Amino acid sequence: MRNRAANLGDRRFQRTLMALSGSVVSVLGLIAVYLVKLSWPAIREFGLPFFWSTDWDPVKDHFGAGAFIFGTVTSSFLALLIAVPLSISVALFLTELAPRKIAALVAFMVEMLAAIPSVVYGLWGIFFLAPLLRLHVQPFLSRHFGWVFLFQGPPYGIGMFAAALILAIMVTPTITAICREVFRAVPETQREAALGLGATKWETIQLAVVKSSWSGIFGASILGLGRALGETMAVTMLIGNRNEISASLFAPGQTMASVIANEYAEAESSTHIAALAYVGLALFIVSFVTNFIARRIVLRLQGGASR
Amino acid sequence: MRFLCIFTALLSISILPPRATQAGDALTLNGAGATFPYPLYSKWFSEYRKIDPSVEINYQSIGSGGGIRQLLENTIDFGASDSPMKDEQLAKAKTPLFHFPMVMGAVVLTYNLPGVHQPIKLSPELLADLFLGKIFYWNDPKIVALNPEITLPDVPVMIVHRSDGSGTTSIFTDYLAKVSPEWKSRVGSGTAVKWPLGIGGKGNEGVTGFVKNSPGALGYIELLYAEKNNLQVAHLKNAAGVFVKPEAKSITAAASGFLREMPKDFRVSITNAPGSGAYPISAFTYLLVYRNLGDGKSVDAKTEKLKRFIAWALTEGQKLAASLYYAPLPESLSAKVRMQLKEIGSKELVK
Secondary structure, three states, rough: OOHHHHHHHHHHHHHHHHHHHHHHHHHHHHHHHHHHHHHHHHHHHHOOHHHHOOOOOOOEEEOOOOOHHHHHHHHHHHHHHHHHHHHHHHHHHHHHHHHHHHHHHHHHHHHHHHHHOOHHHHHHHHHHHHHHHHHHHHHHHHHHHOOOOHHHHOOOOOHHHHHHHHHHHHHHHHHHHHHHHHHHHOOOHHHHHHHHHOOHHHHHHHHEEEEEEHHHHHHHHHHHHHHHHOHHHHHHHHHHOOOOOOOOOOOOOEEEEEHHHHHHHOOOOHHHHHHHHHHHHHHHHHHHHHHHHHHHHHHHHHHHOOO | OHHHHHHHHHHHHHHOOOOOOOOOOOEEEEEEOOOOOHHHHHHHHHHHHOOOOOOOEEEEOOOOHHHHHHHHHOOOEEEEEEEOOHHHHHHHHOOOEEEEEEHHHHHHEEOOOOOOOOEEEEOOOHHHHHHHOOOOOOOOOHHHHHHHOOOOOEEOOOOEEEOOHHHHHHHHHHHHHHHHHHHHHOOOOOHHHHHHHHEEOOOHHHHHHHHOOOOEEEEEHHHHHHHOOOOOEEEOOOOOOEEEEEOOHHHHHHHHHHHOOOOOOOOOOOOOOOOOOOOOOOEEEEEEEOOOOOOOOOOHHHHHHHHHHHHHHHHOOOHHHHHHOOOOOOOOHHHHHHHHHHOOOOOOOOO
């Protein structure tokens, strides 16, 4: 009797959890369906060239999201380029080198960065970071590296470079926190073995810690990338919102998330609204594809590590 | 993930509170639309509550385009917009819709020129050239010719525009399209356009921030923001050839200049207005009201309350405008608008 009752409870519990998980999955599906429905007029009118056309003209009702896709992907990957080495260094310092008290303090401070609302990052970017870049960093870069196409053009302060920097700061806490967990998971015996073989501290970190953590580091970066791809407010405030593809990092750009946030409320024509929904769908697809590719790479790395 | 947040935000915009219901003993009127008049509207609503406690007016400043969409979907009782509705939008309305100009505002040009303390003068042609990217430096002979008494610095011009769709952009580009055939054919006018150059700031505060922080910047914002932030604003040459400072008097003068040509439904752009005292980038902001909120067979309480509020706003309410840097309607126009108010709540069924 008792046993059966317990089983009934178990089954109910199982079903409830299943229903709850199912609802989360169905939200994903509903969003996709809704997006396709909303953007259908634009999909029919602009088709696939929407993804590479850069002509976005609400007055003439002609739309292409090429510049925004470029802006989103470029700003996010630039942000990772800065944030990943930084986060690995911070995480290594915290787990391998720092005294426990200092480590706890620094870890807390880094995590606090994640608690700052993105609009505050945006304001800080406009009033501190952008003037700093315009007055000091960008003139320096164009004076010494001006022959590289990346550092050409007038130094506005705001633009792709500023957006990537702010994104880097915003994703650093996420990547650092996960890297720290990954490094902690490396068995102590592995470190001792390396030290026992006569490795220096640097060699131990390199051989015993980092080398066996690549898949974890990669996974951490992907979570950071996810945040960077969709970040809206801070980027909108700093990227300069110019619908153009430019080779220079100093030039203003535009991302998919920011064009939606910018234009949705005042969009007048139904084509414009559909085109914005199509941009949303494109963002959905880009995020999906990057996550999928990243997962495959993580799996491969894990496979390689176990061999 | 982040992108989910955007879409839930998008979804929630389309699910505004349902049509007004009785809340307590006060009747609630729900409105939504333009952000530009929001500071004045919220002042009006709270003042009016003191006069008539039996009505409570809620207003969400979701933008003119959003206000028009919500109104056509009948999710709100009244809408508000900075630019008049288009014919095809009006055709979607279930009963006749009326435009009520409530108050006026202006778009001003603000700039950051170190060492320049007097207001600079700009002509329509020059303004179009600047925003078309034909003038690169502030000490260009064309600018110097208009401002012989000012020493203009040798800094590049940096154009700052709104990145978000906006009534302000609509008014500004409407003006440029009127004064420059090239602007009209190359760019056109609307709440968002394809800018030939420049960087985009989000909202009036975004443009203000960029202009304040970047020497050489030139941007357009609402007068309210320029006044509040003590920014320098350019004097603009109007249709009569006079350089005019944007202020309540010159904005009201722009409406006076249009009185004779004012169409019956008030749907008109008053940019580039005639009259020597008129500031050329002035505009109305409208309340959009259905003839009847109910079934049209009897005058319902909500329509009546809304009508009374508008009558108050057009008379007593105008006095509150100046303190918030809006310009009141000229008295002769205000009388005409009040005449139109008689149409609201009238019983005849149209359509």
